[in-house]
Amino acid sequence: MFSKLTKVLMTAALALTVALPGLAFAGPAEWxxxxxLGFIPTEGAADSAKRAKPIAAELxxxxxxxxxxxTASDYNGIITAMANSHIDLAYFGPKSYVEAAEKANAEAVVMELNKDGQPGYTGIIITKKDSGITDMDKAQGKTFAFTDPNSTSGYLVPNVIFxxxxxxxxxxxxxxxxFSGSHxxxxxxxxxxSIQVAATNNIDMDRMIEKGAASLDDFNIIKRSDMIPGAPIAVRxxxxxxxxxxxAGSLLKIDDDPEALEILQNGGYRHTSDKDYDMVRYLKRLKAELAKKK
Structure with a gap:
């Protein structure tokens, strides 16, 4: 009977052999x-560490x-840790992954799915339900929060919308x-x-609701983005x-673990590659071009 490790290696190696014929594999002795494992602080460092535990356990x-x-206090801390080889793999957002691919030799291997099994999520701009701020016109002159300069839905996407x-x-x-620091x-x-208007996303909103920290009835959603590629887990x-x-093979097995998915608050993972994040690179270029026209 094959060991669990052998099964993971056999399945994954077969897939890679088809994609990259002739590749010579290092064995576990080389590992x-x-x-x-790094984790960007989408909800704060403590909650991110809790969500990382099922991934660590499966690996x-x-x-x-x-x-x-x-964990780190901001997204850049995870990028810097990978750039300096202090971490071997990390959960990034799409924009922070693109930054890590450029600066930290990161390579995406799986993409997070939402609870409906879709490979992506949407950015949202929210206000308090009883604030009277029910559209972007009424948001003018109010206080606004981005999350982090390396956030996709909390910075890049709303800037393009604006x-x-x-x-x-x-x-x-x-x-x-x-900047609030986290979703x-x-x-x-x-x-x-304490803030009247903020940019976040539907997945992190759902996570806050599921742990009882908020209710959808607390908010108005006054803007939604197009679909954003799901967050990747990337390796050096x-x-x-x-x-x-x-x-990658181990992470895909989490899809069959309901308890892990409940803690992760997602719909599992699918195979991905760097090119799946070219849309985010386009948005970065577009933001830079639009900024020049101000």
Whole structure:
């Protein structure tokens, strides 16, 4: 009977052999004894570490290596950690992944699915239900929060909406613009009234609702984006090819673990590659071009 590790390697190696014939695999003897898993703080470091645990557990079980979880106070901390080889793989957002691919030798291997099994999510702009701010026109002159400069739905996408669709400069349109640090912080800030308008996304809103921190009835959703590619888990390109493939195979097994999916608050993962994030690169270029026209 094959071991779990052998099954993961056989399945993943077969898929990669078809895609990359002639590739010579390193064996488990070439692997590190410990893998360090980074997680961007979408809800704050503590909650992100909790969500990382099922991933770490599956990798340890399948690969036979210890997995340590690494969090940071902002998205750039995870990018920097990978750039300096302090972590081996990480959960990124689409924009932070594109930054990590450019600066930290990151390579996407799986993409997060939403609970409906779709490979993506939507950005939303929210206000407090009883605020009277029911559309973007009424948001003018209010306080506004982005999440993090490396966030897709919390920074890049709303900036494109403001510049391309609304033809506004948020620094002038809103009374004050801040960075909250995480999607969870933005959602709670709008709920408690310390921020009047904020950019976030439907997946992180659902996560806050599921853990009882907020209710959809607390908010108006005054803007929605088009579909954004799902968040990737990426590895360092310089890891052994057999390890990268085994990591991807192990992560895909989480799809069959309801308890893990409940903690992760997603619909599992699917195979992905770097080119799936070319749309995000386009949005980055578009934002830069629109900024020049101000």
């Amino acid at each position: 590190p004894t410990t893998l360090k 340890e079980k399948d690969l036979g290596v210890k997995v340590e979880i690494f 510049a391309r669709d609304m033809k506004i400069d948020p620094e002038k349109y809103f009374q004050e613009v801040r 969870g912080a933005s959602i709670l800030a709008v709920k408690n009234g 390109k310089d890891l052994p090819e057999s390890l990268k493939v085994a990591i």
